[in-house]
Amino acid sequence: MSLLRIRNLTVEFATGGGQFRAVDSVDVDVGEGEILAIVGESGSGKSVSMLATMGLLPWTATITADEMSFDGQDLRRLSGRARRQIIGRDLAMIFQEPMSSLNPCFTTGFQIREALRQHTDLNSRQRQDRAVELLTMVGIPDAERRLKAFPHQLSGGMNQRVMIAMAIACRPRLLIADEPTTALDVTIQAQILDLLTGLQRDTGMGLILITHDMGVVAETAERVAVQYAGQKVEDQPVADLFATPHHPYTAALLAALPERATERRLATIPGVVPGQHDRPQGCLFSPRCQFADERCRTVPPPVQPAELGRARCHYPLHAPEVAA
Amino acid sequence: MSEPVLIAEDLGRDYEVGGGLFGKPGLVRAVTDTSFTLSPGKTLAVVGESGCGKSTLARMVTLIEEPTRGKLSIAGIPTVPENWDRLRTEVQIVFQDPYGSLNLRQRVGAILEEPLKINRRDMSAKERQEKGREMMRLVGLRPEHYDRYPHMFSGGQRQRIAVARALMLEPRLLVLDEPVSALDLSIQSQILNLLLDLQERLGLAYLFISHDLSVVRHIADDVVVMYLGRPVETGPKDEVFERPRHPYTRALLSATPRAEPGAGRRRIELKGELPSPLNVPPGCPFAPRCWKTQDVCREVRPALEGTPHPAACHFPEDEVVEAERA
Ligand SMILES: Nc1ncnc2c1ncn2[C@@H]1O[C@H](COP(=O)(O)OP(=O)(O)O)[C@@H](O)[C@H]1O
Ligand code: SF4
Ligand SMILES: [Mg+2]
Numbered sequence: 001m002s003l004l005r006i007r008n009l010t011v012e013f014a015t016g017g018g019q020f021r022a023v024d025s026v027d028v029d030v031g032e033g034e035i036l037a038i039v040g041e042s043g044s045g046k047s048v049s050m051l052a053t054m055g056l057l058p059w060t061a062t063i064t065a066d067e068m069s070f071d072g073q074d075l076r077r078l079s080g081r082a083r084r085q086i087i088g089r090d091l092a093m094i095f096q097e098p099m100s101s102l103n104p105c106f107t108t109g110f111q112i113r114e115a116l117r118q119h120t121d122l123n124s125r126q127r128q129d130r131a132v133e134l135l136t137m138v139g140i141p142d143a144e145r146r147l148k149a150f151p152h153q154l155s156g157g158m159n160q161r162v163m164i165a166m167a168i169a170c171r172p173r174l175l176i177a178d179e180p181t182t183a184l185d186v187t188i189q190a191q192i193l194d195l196l197t198g199l200q201r202d203t204g205m206g207l208i209l210i211t212h213d214m215g216v217v218a219e220t221a222e223r224v225a226v227q228y229a230g231q232k233v234e235d236q237p238v239a240d241l242f243a244t245p246h247h248p249y250t251a252a253l254l255a256a257l258p259e260r261a262t263e264r265r266l267a268t269i270p271g272v273v274p275g276q277h278d279r280p281q282g283c284l285f286s287p288r289c290q291f292a293d294e295r296c297r298t299v300p301p302p303v304q305p306a307e308l309g310r311a312r313c314h315y316p317l318h319a320p321e322v323a324a
Numbered sequence: 325m326s327e328p329v330l331i332a333e334d335l336g337r338d339y340e341v342g343g344g345l346f347g348k349p350g351l352v353r354a355v356t357d358t359s360f361t362l363s364p365g366k367t368l369a370v371v372g373e374s375g376c377g378k379s380t381l382a383r384m385v386t387l388i389e390e391p392t393r394g395k396l397s398i399a400g401i402p403t404v405p406e407n408w409d410r411l412r413t414e415v416q417i418v419f420q421d422p423y424g425s426l427n428l429r430q431r432v433g434a435i436l437e438e439p440l441k442i443n444r445r446d447m448s449a450k451e452r453q454e455k456g457r458e459m460m461r462l463v464g465l466r467p468e469h470y471d472r473y474p475h476m477f478s479g480g481q482r483q484r485i486a487v488a489r490a491l492m493l494e495p496r497l498l499v500l501d502e503p504v505s506a507l508d509l510s511i512q513s514q515i516l517n518l519l520l521d522l523q524e525r526l527g528l529a530y531l532f533i534s535h536d537l538s539v540v541r542h543i544a545d546d547v548v549v550m551y552l553g554r555p556v557e558t559g560p561k562d563e564v565f566e567r568p569r570h571p572y573t574r575a576l577l578s579a580t581p582r583a584e585p586g587a588g589r590r591r592i593e594l595k596g597e598l599p600s601p602l603n604v605p606p607g608c609p610f611a612p613r614c615w616k617t618q619d620v621c622r623e624v625r626p627a628l629e630g631t632p633h634p635a636a637c638h639f640p641e642d643e644v645v646e647a648e649r650a
Contacts, residue, residue: 041508041510042508155597157597158597185374185535186373186537186576186579186580186581187373187575187576187579188373188597189579189581190578190579190581190593191593194591194593212509213581214509215538215580215581215582215583217583218581218582218583218584218585218587219581219582219585219587238585239585239586242583242584242585252510253509253510254583256510256512256513257509258539258541258542259542259583260583261542264520265517266517266542268510269510269513272478272480272511
């Protein structure tokens with residue numbers, strides 16, 4: 001059964017130029033112990049869809065969905081108390097920018113103990129012990145001393161680990177990690193990814209990893225959802241996605257990877273992602289798609305069945321030949 | 325072969341730091357003992373993690389800072405301050421973040437013409453504009469873009485504007501400081517192709533600074549791997565990537581995720597973090613994090629030497645790699 005189940009999630013922002021649809025009819029399923037990667041270019045709605053799930057969007061956002069449930073409980077109808085039980089405890093998130101989510105005025109120790117105070121009944125001694133244990137778990141040496149440090153006294157990699165320590169403080173059942181390594185060097189990135197997947201293995205929690213890095217996806221995820229312009233355009237197990245992408249956008253993205261290049265000139269995707277004011281009529285990828293025809297330009301494509309990667313496309317790639 | 329555009333010999337740059345309330349002043353060797361040559365039409369990539377000296381090197385090559393040690397010359401002319409004015413047109417830089425590096429209040433046309441206004445006083449307004457428009461065509465922008473402001477462009481197009489501006493004075497050398505790191509994958513390949521086209525057409529030399537090894541592997545001819553301000557390995561790209569000799573290079577390569585699910589590589593795990601540049605260990609700078617460290621590593625600084633390409637290590641990875649290939 002799905003731990004997190006979202007159906008037909010749409011998020012619109014009221015902006016000076018009118019309503020802007022940042023997330024468009026997205027479905028998400030992630031099970032206990034599963035690693036789902038959400039991949040897509042910047043602005044494709046990865047963060048907004050997860051912030052909506054966490055209930056962390058500003059009032060300018062209008063959220064609609066047919067279903068948004070965690071472990072069977074409707075996330076939109078939670079009472080204040082039930083909400084605190086789940087958000088930040090069973091369902092935790094690591095944000096894209098560690099420095100913007102750690103409070104510069106408090107020591108890391110204070111911030112971790114505070115998270116524990118809000119969500120557990122540990123006493124103050126136990127909270128301190130658990131804080132030391134957590135920092136050690138995330139690979140921060142000399143934990144007691146580091147707990148007395150302020151965020152600006154630690155490196156980016158250290159702060160990212162502090163964030164992870166805070167997020168896992170209450171043993172979440174699902175951890176959402178939003179670009180947790182984008183700002184870090186590769187050797188530190190490797191350590192953080194190993195840490196996250198290790199935690200996931202040891203505790204059996206579910207993990208949603210938001211990233212734009214296909215290498216990170218390939219090495220970390222079990223299943224991958226590809227987003228484009230606010231829509232999920234494909235959803236497949238990781239090996240299948242890389243071997244037989246069904247959506248032309250996924251295929252084009254993979255072809256553009258320098259490491260897959262067969263010639264000096266790289267494959268490109270012409271044009272840019274549509275903006276608020278030039279959203280196409282039919283398929284959102286049609287202005288850039290090499291297979292687009294009149295139907296693509298006028299009729300929004302259906303979501304194909306799971307065997308075809310749930311591709312949102314009229315003409316999914318690698319489809320079995322239809323007998324005439 | 326043509327003369328190198330850029331030659332660095334034992335180049336170094338120190339900074340005095342600290343001397344605050346309690347700290348005693350120290351000397352940071354941001355770059356040290358760095359030598360290389362770069363020829364027209366070639367790309368030399370400088371790779372390494374943050375703090376390894378990449379940006380300091382870029383600032384010296386682009387005449388923003390003077391070296392404190394060693395020699396640097398561009399087109400055969402030493403980069404001493406007396407020569408900066410005449411060298412200024414030979415070398416230009418493109419930064420990672422096109423937003424930060426463009427004047428947002430200027431129209432594209434004015435941005436492109438500005439270097440000419442400053443450095444080519446002999447040119448008429450009409451000539452400047454012709455040159456600007458020609459450059460826009462060259463980098464794949466449309467004529468109507470001339471009168472627009474940077475905010476009206478996407479990240480990829482802004483990077484085209486930055487490249488166009490850098491080329492206005494017809495430099496022989498471009499320093500590209502993480503030029504595609506801020507761009508999405510589909511745009512990244514457009515800009516890399518543009519850089520390849522321009523290099524072929526204009527014979528440009530690129531000093532390509534990047535932490536993204538898959539991009540470097542695609543675009544570079546030669547590679548310098550830096551660690552804590554010094555080169556630890558240098559050589560032709562294929563050799564360095566296929567037969568890395570320095571343990572740090574191997575660790576870096578093994579940490580770079582590859583877009584191949586189930587490739588099942590062994591990742592070399594590095595202990596600890598980059599030491600503070602104020603406290604570079606006396607022997608090999610990598611010794612505190614290396615898995616092969618012996619006493620000699622902690623005491624004696626290894627020279628950058630050996631074949632088939634030089635690496636600064638007492639126990640280079642030669643046998644390991646041979647064994648793995650066997
Ligand atoms: N508070 C907000 N108000 C208006 N637009 C927003 C807000 N937050 C995000 N957006 C817009 O929503 C779109 C999706 O953003 P985001 O989910 O952050 O993308 P991603 O995480 O995939 O890079 C972007 O165009 C972004 O500018
Ligand atoms: S629906 Fe048409 S335009 Fe859209 S991705 Fe499929 S083939 Fe391309
Ligand atoms: Mg995001």
